[in-house]
Amino acid sequence: MYIIKVKGVAKIPDYVQLRDDKFTLLAYFRVDRPEKSLDKAGLGDKTDYIMNIVKELPFGQILKLDL
Structure with a gap:
């Protein structure tokens, strides 16, 4: 799985993309609101781990x- 942090511009907020090994989009969410999208992707239990990586x-x- 791959993670990409995308910088927002003006009124568009920062986003995070989670993609699988074939680079298919699994989740796309705002940095300040990850819970709903990560739950949908089946990664709700790893929210804290993923968000700590996103901060850095x-x-x-x-x-x-490697999840």
Whole structure:
């Protein structure tokens, strides 16, 4: 699984994308509201772990996650 942090512009907030190994979009959510999207993707129990990574991840960088 891959995680990408996307910088928002003007009124558009920052977003996070979670993608599988084939780079198919699994979840797309605002940095300040991850719960609903992560629950839908079946990752609700890993919300704290994912959000700690998001806080440290620079914008535009792709990081491989091993969940």
